[in-house]
Amino acid sequence: MSLSELFPQIHVLPRSEKWRLVQLMLADLAREENALTIEADESYPVWSPYEAFDAADTMLRVLKEESGK
């Protein structure tokens, strides 16, 4: 649903609900902004298995064994 379709319905909302909608939208935007921010003194998980060279060696060996069958 587009904003142009929503707007006529929003326009007829009571004043209190319009303010509630504004608050919800501001909170939603703030949450998205925070999701993009890396904070100091916070720890963040690193799921990428970088430098897992022993695992890579093992998997290369398995691939070679399979292709040699």
Next chain:
Amino acid sequence: MTVPGEEFPYISRTPPSGAAGLSPSLPIDLILGRNSVSDFGLLDSGAAVNVLPYDVGLRLGAVWEEQTIPVQLTGNLAASEARVLMVSAAVGKFPPVRLAFAWTQSNSVPVILGQVNLFLEFDVCFFRSRSLFEVKPRSTGSV
């Protein structure tokens, strides 16, 4: 003969977070025996290995106890046990290839496509400024 590459768009992962949330996620069909799973694999050129989350392995019909080759992962995945699982994988219109995965007991990750051996099977060019990447099978040689 040079095989033409296939282009794929960067896509937004959940939760959607605008342009910063776009990632090079490759549509991929994973095949094990008679089972197949269609998923998106994160092209992670910094990852040493491919990683398969636990639930995707189960959906492929893999049995944990039957996988006998352990591998040690790094980062946050180091805390989870992982074993080698060999599957076939189809990308775009290209012929299927064999991929080795570190099948982890974690479900906190997407399918990760890393150096061993997605990047050994396919040449990948990233065009981040245009939000697309190109994939084509490696031209010569073998693992």
